[in-house]
Ligand SMILES: Nc1ncnc2c1ncn2[C@@H]1O[C@H](COP(=O)(O)OP(=O)(O)OP(=O)(O)O)[C@@H](O)[C@H]1O
């Protein structure tokens with residue numbers, strides 16, 4: 231079924247390994263053959279007035295990999311994504327996306343999915359999906375909607391959709407452009423736990439099929455560990471932890487390896503939290519209080 | 530029990546269909562009665578039946594139609610000139626910062642002048658011919674449309690604009706697909722305000738001086754103490770106002786189909 235859908239989409243570069251069952255990559259090593267854009271960030275700086283948000287942040291993201299970024303609220307995760315997407319300019323450092331250096335102009339091969347769906351309320355779902363594309367893109371837009379399971383809502387107004395459906399439309403809108411790099415800025419923050427898990431499966435499936443590079447910003451450590459090849463913790467404007475997640479997919483959230491990784495990332499984030507002057511308790515107490523399977527949304 | 534419930538409901542439906550008409554009908558009946566019994570002098574208020582007859586007479590002589598045409602023509606010409614200009618300038622100042630810097634503070638100052646306060650000047654400038662009426666109407670409808678267009682454009686969700694830009698929309702397509710539709714609810718509110726003001730200003734302008742139009746018809750009738758014709762004129766204004774309002778609402782319903790409050 232997926233093969234049929236894919237072949238109906240116009241596509242220049244078919245990602246390698248698409249048509250056979252995917253030997254998928256628990257690690258970045260397995261993703262070498264995939265398509266997608268690589269990102270290289272070197273001592274990136276970004277200030278808003280006096281406030282230094284990013285201070286010499288360096289990060290390399292391999293083509294076709296799935297990287298999750300976590301960190302405290304206000305640590306600059308969205309800022310990093312907006313810089314990569316070319317919505318903002320850096321104040322220093324070097325940012326290469328694919329072959330072009332600095333994504334300063336709008337590039338159709340990079341798509342950013344915002345925390346709110348940002349659908350145009352005066353356009354029908356299908357017209358939202360083919361925003362910025364000529365009429366001839368209609369079949370592709372339909373196919374993208376089918377991909378996210380909303381083909382039958384094509385003619386509805388966005389106001390008539392639920393929150394999760396709106397995010398799926400936004401995802402379809404990003405996918406019609408066949409992006410080589412998909413940036414996801416907490417796209418599931420406003421959804422309930424069940425819908426989130428459904429969306430995780432959807433995003434993972436689309437990532438496998440389309441072969442783009444995915445960068446996901448999230449507050450949910452479990453989400454990060456469930457989806458990503460690598461989890462990066464940002465603290466004080468630089469990378470605090472860079473954790474490879476070498477679990478086979480699909481990932482069982484209950485497994486011990488999973489919990490251990492989740493624990494590790496969470497401890498790092500909590501440490502940040504403990505370092506704050508107004509932190510309420512010592513690190514040990516915190517870690518004890520939050521035996522981690524039960525609490526995931528501390529950040 | 531369910532029978533009583535359903536009969537209750539049908540009573541409710543019947544009641545809500547009839548009830549709003551009850552009071553006007555009662556007033557009409559009371560009016561007719563007091564006019565016939567001589568309680569109410571024809572000089573003050575003619576009986577409803579006489580008003581209907583006067584209206585019919587005016588229809589037959591063609592006077593009603595020709596005056597109506599003149600008045601509606603003035604109203605819509607004024608709306609087209611003043612409203613069009615307001616829309617244009619609102620778009621200009623809303624979209625281009627230099628235009629805003631150059632024009633907006635002046636326009637904000639001018640908007641504090643009530644259009645009716647301009648009447649003496651208007652008469653001096655235009656005399657009492659068509660120009661004066663058009664000017665007054667155009668002046669009145671200009672500001673609601675200008676202000677609401679400007680405000681509508683300025684309050685279009687920045688996030689949506691950013692999103693559209695990142696999807697490669699720019700220039701005219703950005704205006705057409707994002708900024709104008711986003712400003713449309715506010716522009717339509719401005720239009721409704723303008724329509725309301727349009728009739729008020731037209732009535733005043735026509736009452737002061739004219740040789741045709743509904744205002745002329747009523748003022749003329751006043752001189753001959755034809756209160757029934759005066760009343761026909763008043764009711765015509767009310768009718769025109771209502772039609773304009775219904776049209777504006779219809780326009781909103783069509784243009785804002787996507788809006789949750791119209792679904
Ligand atoms: N346009 C702006 N002007 C001024 N300051 C800004 C602007 N955008 C972001 N900031 C500041 O930069 C810092 C990082 O913001 P950013 O949105 O990247 O945080 P974040 O990590 O995405 O947080 P969250 O998880 O809450 O979304 C914050 O302190 C914020 O106040």
Ligand SMILES: [Mg+2]
Nearest residue numbers: 307308309415
């Ligand atoms: Mg953010």
